Amino acid sequence: MPTYKAPLRDIKFLINELLDAPAELAKMPYYAENETADAALMEQVLDEAARFVEGELVPLNAVGDQQGCVRHDDGEVTTPEGFKAAYDKYRKAGWTALDADPNYGGQGMPHLVSNVLVELLNSANVAWSMYPGLSHGAYSALHAVGSDELKDLYLPKIVSGEWTGTMCLTEPHAGTDLGIIRTKAKDNGDGTYAVSGTKIFISAGEHDMAENIVHLVLARLEGSPEGTKGISLFLVPKYLPTADGKVGERNGVVCGSLEHKMGINGNATALLNFDGATGFLVGEINKGMNHMFIMMNAARLGTGLQGLGLGEVAYQNALAYAKDRLQMRHTPRVNPAESADPIIVHPDVRRMLLTGKAYTEAGRAMAMWLALSIDTEHHHPDEAARKEAGDLVALLTPIAKAFMTDNGFHIAVQSQQIFGGHGYIREWGMEQFVRDARIGQIYEGTNGIQALDLLGRKVLMDGGKKLQKLAGMLQEFVDANEEDEHIGEYVTALGKASQQLGSITMVVGQKAMSGPEGADEVNAAAVDYLRFFGHVVYGYLWARMAKIAQEKIDAGQDKDGFYLGKVQTAKFYFTKLFPEIKALAATIKAGNEPLAVDDRLFGLERALITA
Amino acid sequence: MPTYKAPLRDIKFLINELLDAPAELAKMPYYAENETADAALMEQVLDEAARFVEGELVPLNAVGDQQGCVRHDDGEVTTPEGFKAAYDKYRKAGWTALDADPNYGGQGMPHLVSNVLVELLNSANVAWSMYPGLSHGAYSALHAVGSDELKDLYLPKIVSGEWTGTMCLTEPHAGTDLGIIRTKAKDNGDGTYAVSGTKIFISAGEHDMAENIVHLVLARLEGSPEGTKGISLFLVPKYLPTADGKVGERNGVVCGSLEHKMGINGNATALLNFDGATGFLVGEINKGMNHMFIMMNAARLGTGLQGLGLGEVAYQNALAYAKDRLQMRHTPRVNPAESADPIIVHPDVRRMLLTGKAYTEAGRAMAMWLALSIDTEHHHPDEAARKEAGDLVALLTPIAKAFMTDNGFHIAVQSQQIFGGHGYIREWGMEQFVRDARIGQIYEGTNGIQALDLLGRKVLMDGGKKLQKLAGMLQEFVDANEEDEHIGEYVTALGKASQQLGSITMVVGQKAMSGPEGADEVNAAAVDYLRFFGHVVYGYLWARMAKIAQEKIDAGQDKDGFYLGKVQTAKFYFTKLFPEIKALAATIKAGNEPLAVDDRLFGLERALITA
Structure with missing residues (x-):
């Protein structure tokens, strides 16, 4: 049975040494006033979080996978043994309220801290963690655009964890393409709406862990235009609350079935039938897609953290096994008294382990940088700083989602291989871990869709401004460190890669504007482009981490080898993983032409995109 | 539910146009005399094989996964519904005898043909196909080194499929490292041996599909030396046969449990307890490892064909879905009458599909080239030709196993993504498909072990002679075609890559001989080296296929676009997949140094390989 210890040493390194987060957060009145960003408090909370997930959630991970969820004839769903009890402990300990608004019962801790909690939850038990995870997404959207009335009634219950939330987007014929959804809403004339339709793949869509479930549902109001411009967001509770916030009448939304899946079996993936269910408009009519994106962006980072968390736990277990398993001999022998040497001595096993360590630690650094940027975006007193942070968040979110889930799956597979x-x-x-990690690449917008979001919307749509800002930050770092005796070699490689990313962007951008095939060029380049970009970000973070670590070593402050490990992992990253960009540069350059094959190659009877 | 159509058009292209196989086989008296290599006969057999797997095995694939195998208290095992009935049809139709020796009831068809059968079986139903697959491995070893007495008694039963076979190698503490096995054999003094020990992960180890199971077991004879030099091979039947070949007394081998696995659930993966079971020596005492390699080499190609077959069927289903699923718009629209366009119009979907097609068709070409080389190795009248073919088989077998299963898994994952x-x-x-494909990378020697076999044993051990022979063949092709107006560009890239492979080999070879760390350098390079080598082989085959196809196009013989598809897939391969070698060249060059990290990085308390 796998084990897990939260990587607190690395997390504290990132908070204090890489990000200097307590000082950054102290600049923000929201945290300063609430006294929630004190370094000691943050560490204490994270120590507590580690104890909770290690003690309560790790033991339920295999159970959840084996038992799955059971739907009964009345549409109610039973979650795996122990799931509800753990959730009760979780919410009573206040974890659902961690970063929520104190006006609604939240503790007002920084995103930086809740981001770490989510990583830990995902290492311990992804399927379980999706119940509070989806609630948090619903909280974010409602908090951002809901009316005061809705917020006053629902947010305290969601923050306390008594009620959970969902995101209801997908329909059988409409996944990526939400513009063609068929779920309808009809104005009841009394401030409520009647919502009807079928939603599928609803994570945490029905369960027995909370007394009520608050569905946020995309639907088209009668008379609204076709396409994404006619979609509104509705809140549809499983039970209609009474005026004093108690659970009232059962609403017309029922779980029609649960999916049998490859993994995340402990989470109930529901088909929900809405049959004239009473709904409440969230935000503005026909602005549902915009509103939903608030949830989706949070969910995308959260999905990236699944990849991160699963990579970490898979790595930890592979490392333990590699030290324990005796098989074959090294030259020279390291374990002459036993029948064989531990497999960790074999370079190829080290290669697989270091891949896990290098991707995981860079991913963690990126995710925490992103989380601190979310704090800055929301709470920094300076508007320019908020804008800059917001741009960085927009740019890094698709990378966090896709690059971390792709790498997390890869680590899970390699750790299994060990x-x-x-x-x-x-x-x-x-x-x-492999089965659970696979979904992260698919849901919340497939990783192909993330790549289009990055290249098409985040980079090209504003003429590359956000990218240039980031590139400028990197160039400053490169200029200051390319002569460094320890990291200069990596910094030079990073600088070249960053410039290459700029020139690749220019080439694809020009192709994009060159005519009707422009969109195809973006589509053809996007996935490889995101991976290239991800390596530039990870390269930047590894170089920075190595620099900090080398300073500690030089100052004689590396008693346990932690900093040497950072320096050596940076070297591994730059020599064994980063070179992937050489291949990516070539495949991006090849463009769409090799993909624009004759339609008969695919056995199509009529020509589609080729004449 | 997935569907499958055997890719007969492509197979016939390879047999007749790429390999000119009927003419090659006609040079071999064994096939000429048996009249089993006639082009029309081979095609007829393959058409029949396609009908069988499509009709009988495809429908059992999901059933086998869902039901799995059940072990009863007496150690007997029930296979999934329909498995036994399909097996009865299979063996009665003569498929178990296809390429077997006519002296023992076989049909004497070429390996080239049985290789295709195995690909088709694996596309249809991997778990089912492993029952006859393991039997075939046992057949090969027994046929090669068994005594006449053993062969006369057992081979007719295995060839007819009445009895099946297994390979019993792994023990709980001994997987890769067979030198440390603990299973013992004691000479009974009557020509038999008493075999005792526990074997795990025995595929098709116990089942209800045949009346007897013939286990080939690695064990150490009392008094034999430690390590691999003291291991012998024993035949241990589940039921001891009577003198006239009927099933007799129950032998002392019992299934202790079945494993619960990630996939291939329809195959019984057994723990077998041998308790003084009566065994018969196969081949020579203490030569068990050598003898077992006969089975293992066949099994490695067979495992590669699992990757090939699963890649093909995953690709076929993704292709069908991509044509059917309407989602998002292309610019310009291709399907204005519907709500969205089929996703096959999106370049990134085409990229994933073409990856499947390019890897699968090159893999098939390599596997069939290898199979024809096996025929040549065994049956060519010219000794030099046999030697050359044998060298090629030795060189390509680890590539076929590892590169095809890695690519097959990748295709399954990408097809799932679509x-x-x-x-x-x-x-x-x-x-x-993803779960079933994963095992191919692990068993029959992990792909890391295949890489070591390739670089360490097959390439470096004879000073690069086998590699040079292949490189010479490639250079001849490059010299003849690098000016070609259609394929010249690819041929030039191939020529460079082949030369680079040679120089990489030289560098690693020199490091290997440079001192005690030499073995680590080989270990550190091996996995990336195998992938590089695989691309050189696939590049050679794609260039050759494109050349043949272009000639047909130029001659006006491409009515259905089949040849244009080959040319365009070759272009895709060279522009979008082949560039991976750029990254691999860099990571191989980086060598072992980045892996030789301080042992404290891994939390090791004592130094292992670093001081």
Whole structure:
């Protein structure tokens, strides 16, 4: 059975040394006034979070996978043994309120802290963590655009965790393409709406863990235009609340079935039938897509953290196994008294382990930088600083989602590989990590869609301004450090890569504007472009981490080898992972032409995009 | 539910146009005399094979996954519904005898043909196909090194499929490292041996599909030396045969449990307890490892064909879905009458599909080239030709195993991705392909072990002679075609890559001999080296296929676009997949140094390989 210890040493390094977060957060009155960004308090909370997930959630991970969720004839759903009890402890300890608004019962802690909590939750038990995770997304959207009336009634219950939330977007014929949804809303004339339709793939869509479930539903109001411009967002509770916030009458939304999935079996993935269910408008009519994006952006970072958390726990278990498993000999022998040497001595095993460590620690650094930027975006007193942080968040969110889930899946697969045949056997738990990690690349916008969001919307739409801002920050770092005796070599490689990213962007941008095939050029380049971009970001973070670590080593402050580990992992990253950009540069350059094949190649009877 | 049509058009192209196989086989008296290599006969057999797998095995694939195998208290095992009935049809139709020796009831068809059968079986139903697959491995070893007495008694039963076979190698503490196995054999003094020990992960190890199971077991004879030099191979039947070949007394081997696995659930993966079971020596005492390699080499190609077959079927289903699923718009619209365009118009979807097509068709070409080389190695009248073919088989076998299973898994994952959220749901069947494909990278020697076999044993051990022979063949092709107006560009890239492979080999070879760290350098380079080598082989085959196809196009013989598809897929391969070698060249060059990290990085308390 897999084990897990929260990587608190690394997290504290990032908070205090890489990000200098307590000082940054102290500049923001919201945290200063609430006294929630004190370094000691943050560490104490994270220590407590580690204890909770290690003690309560890790033991439920395999149980949840084996038992799954059960739907009963009345549409009610039972979650796996222990899930509800753990959730009760979780919300009573205040974790659902961690970064929420104190006006609604929240604790007002920084996103930086809740971001770490989410990583830890995902390492411990992804399926369980999705119940509070979806609630948090619903909280964010409602908090941002809901009316005071809705907020006063629903937010305290969501913040306390008594009620959970969902996002209801997908329909059988409409996944990526939400413009063609068929769920309808009819104005009841009394301030409520009648919502009807079928939603599928609703995570945490029905369960027994909370007394009420607050669905946020995309639907088209009667008379609204076709396409994404005619979609509104509605709040549809499972039980209609009474005026004093108690659970009242059952609403017309029922779980029609649960999906049987490859993984995340402990989470109930529901088909929900809305049959004239009473709904309440959230935000403005026909602005549902914009409003939903508030949830989706939070959910995208949250999905990236699934990749991060699963990569970390898979790595930890592979590391433990590699030290324990005796097989074959090294030259020279390291373990002469036993029949064989531990497999961690074999370079190829080290390569797989270091891949896990290098991707995970860079991903964690990126996610925490992003989370601190969200804090800055929302709470910094200086408007320019808020804008700059917001741009960075917009730019990094699709990378956080796609690059971290792709890498997390890769780490899970390689960690399973280290177990040999045992990795394929359920009782070892490694194959569950692979199955659970796979969904992160698919949902909340497939990673292909993230790539289009990055290249099309985030980079090209504003003429590359956000990218240039980031590139400028990198160039400053490069200029200051390319002569450094320890990290200069990596910094030079990083500088070249960043410039190459700029020139690639220019080339694709020009193709994009060159005619009707422009959109195809963006589509053809996007996935490789996101990976290239991800490496530039990780390269920047590894170079910065190595610089900090080397300073500690030089100052004689590396008693346990932690900082040497950082320096060596940076070297591994730049020599063994970063070179992937060489291939990506070539495939991006090849463009759409090799993809614009004759339609008969695919057995199509009529020509589609080729004449 | 997934569907499958055997890719007969492509297979016939490879047999007749790429390999000119009927003419090659006609040079071999074994096939000429048996009249089993006639082009029309081979095609007829393959058409029949396609009908069988499509009709009988495809419908059992999901059933096998859902039901799995059940072990009863007496150690007997029930296979999924329909498995036994399909097996009865299969063996009665003569498929188990296809390429077997006519002296033992075989049909004496070429390996080239049985290789295709195995690909088709694996596309249709990997778990089912492993029952006859393991039998075939046992057949090969027994046929090669068994005594006449053993062969006369057992081979007819295995060839007819009445009895199946297994390979019993792995023990709980010994996977890759067979030198440390603990299973013992004691000489009974009557020509038999008493075999005792526990073997795990035995595919098709116990089942109800045949009346007897013939286990080939690695064990150490009392008094034999430690390590791999003291291991012998024993035949241990589940039931001891009577003198006239009927099933007799029950032998002392019992299934202790079945594993619960990530995939291939329809195959019984057994723990077998041998308790003084009666065994018969196969081949020579203490030569068990050598003898077992006969089985293992066959099994490695067979495992590669699992990757190939799963890639093909995953690709076919993703292609069908991509044509059917309407989502988002292309610019310009291709489907104005519907709400959206089929997703196959989006370049990134085409990229994923073409990845499947390009890897699969090159893999098929390599596997069939290898199979024809096996025929040549065994049956060519010219000794030099046999030697040359044998060298090629030795060189290509680890590539076939590792490169095809890695690519097959990658294709399965990308094909699942094309389904979006539906790909994660069991009923669509795509996630089963991913789970089933994963094992191919692990068993029969992990792909890391294949890489060591390639670089260490097959390339460096004979001073690069086998590699040079292949490189010479490639150079000849490059010299003849680098000016070609259609394929010259690819041929030039191939020539450079082949030369680079040579120089990389030289560098790693020199490091390997440079001192005690030499072995680590080989270990550090091996996995990336195998992928580089795989691309050189696939590049050679794509260039050759494109050349043939272009000639047909130029001659006006491409009515259905098949040849244009080959030319365009070659272009895709060289521009979008082949550039991976740029990254691999860099990571190989980086060597072992970045992996030789301080042991404290891994939390090791004592130094292992670093001082």
